[in-house]
Amino acid sequence: MQKQMTRLMMLFIVLISFSSCSVIEGIFKAGVGVGIFVVVAVIAIIIFIISKIFGGK
Secondary structure, three states: OOHHHHHHHHHHHHHHHOHHHHHHHHHHHHHHHHHHHHHHHHHHHHHHHHHHHHHOO
């Protein structure tokens, strides 16, 4: 019982210390970083394919 109470208190402290805005901000920052990486990777793949098709020799 004491262990469960300790876990609940820790969870409550964590939830209080993080405001929802900062959590959402972190999620969006990570999403933007991943999105930029994916776009750059796709562009690089397209350029590679085009260079193989037209540079063929």
